[in-house]
Amino acid sequence: MPLFPPASCSRLVVKIGSALLVDADGQVRRVWLEQVAAAIARRHAEGQQLAIVSSGAIALGARRLKLPKGGRASLEDAQAAAATGQIALSQVWAEVLHAQGLTAAQMLVTLGDLEDRRRYLNAAATLDRLLNLRVVPILNENDSVATEEIRFGDNDRLAARVAQAAGAQGVVLLSDVDGLYDRNPAQPGAQHIPRIERIDGAIEAMADGGSASGMGSGGMVSKIAAARIANGAGAHLAIASGTADQPLSAEARHSLFVAERTAPARKAWLAGGLTARGKLHVDAGAAAALGQGRSLLAAGVTRIEGSFARGDLIVIVGADGKPLARGLSEYAAEDAANILGRRNEEQAELLGYAPRSALVHRNHMALL
Structure with missing residues (x-):
């Protein structure tokens, strides 16, 4: 056969x-x-x-x-x-x-x-x-x-x-x-x-x-x-x-x-992409939320690596260093760094414009 x-x-x-x-x-x-x-x-x-x-x-x-x-x-x-x-x-x-x-x-x-x-x-x-x-x-x-x-x-x-x-x-x-x-x-x-x-x-x-x-x-x-x-x-x-x-x-x-x-x-x-422009390191709470099919919020991000623009492919990494997901960033790296670890209600003042609903939206993300 x-x-x-x-x-x-x-x-x-x-x-x-x-x-x-x-x-x-x-x-x-x-x-x-x-x-x-x-x-x-x-x-x-x-x-x-x-x-x-x-x-x-x-x-x-x-x-x-x-x-x-x-x-x-x-x-x-x-x-x-x-x-x-x-x-x-x-x-x-x-x-x-x-x-x-x-x-x-x-x-x-x-x-x-x-x-x-x-x-x-x-x-x-x-x-x-x-x-x-x-x-x-x-x-x-x-x-x-x-x-x-x-x-x-x-x-x-x-x-x-x-x-x-x-x-x-x-x-x-x-x-x-x-x-x-x-x-x-x-x-x-x-x-x-x-x-x-x-x-x-x-x-x-x-x-x-x-x-x-x-x-x-x-x-x-x-x-x-x-x-x-x-x-x-x-x-x-x-x-x-x-x-x-x-x-x-x-x-x-x-x-x-x-x-x-x-x-x-x-x-x-998205999952098969090989040329990610950066990484977002997340805490345990954010990792658990991703596993439940939720979007990635800035509040759960602990560290950012790389230089990326809005719409670029990035990797989301857990506390143990292992990749959890790939997705398209809703922010450029500089703006993402400004709202790192901050809740949505704090972000407008830091950014100078109305924040988006997530750092990486679940519709533009694939779990690994």
Whole structure:
């Protein structure tokens, strides 16, 4: 039985890591990719719509440009490798899908495309139209223009964000590992974790940040971060090994992160945001109120970090330092600091204008 069968998952996002698509010599693993394309075609024939998040551009470009360290010696090398390799990556995907009677489309996105609400909605509309046209979108981060400060940095989190934008019910991260283990799987006695109902501190402690192949940019840490984003949007996420033949068709061993519920689209977007401009630290009373679905009032805020404007995404942090929620600030950082810890009736005099009902309104907030 395949992962996320079409009958129960009308839309699926599949992420393919560099180590699976490109061999140690920087060549495309064409035979393996043709098998994946055949599996995609079978799923399409059964009515499932698929989007692919494909790594490999930097690895392919680095070989063609003869760059050291797989094109990752510097940001400039990575950008040049990405620009060169993306053409080759798109071409090979178009060829293998065309051989199966499918049409491919390329979408290159940056972090800003999915963090800015308007651009996010534009990307979501494009994805929706392509999928409804029975096209297979091939997505990748636009590494030729991204910098360290404005990039996803790994395609695991990108895949989860794409699933959110596409309204997908499932995400499969095909990798060189077959799931989450209670410790580094290279260590003796490591136990495979087949199902994760809730991502907590114990699950996060099992992660290893390294990329085993040396070609990728993320390890298990990025995959758990991706699972948080996908689950927050109501999509289940599986980490599965892509080293087996036809990994989407075989009953490959995997770890499944189970989504508890489907969040409203706007709140799912807020919860999955990666580029918060600041933090609001709150006391125990405010934390309890948030848990009851209430707005965040200035009276419960103990400390402010960052420089943000009204409408910017911020993180609300509890007394223990753990994030509680993400939301859009109703005030710029300077005004927020002026009313820190003050009750509503005191705020008008401090601000010089009528205060808003909350520092972060519940309608513009997503609990984590």
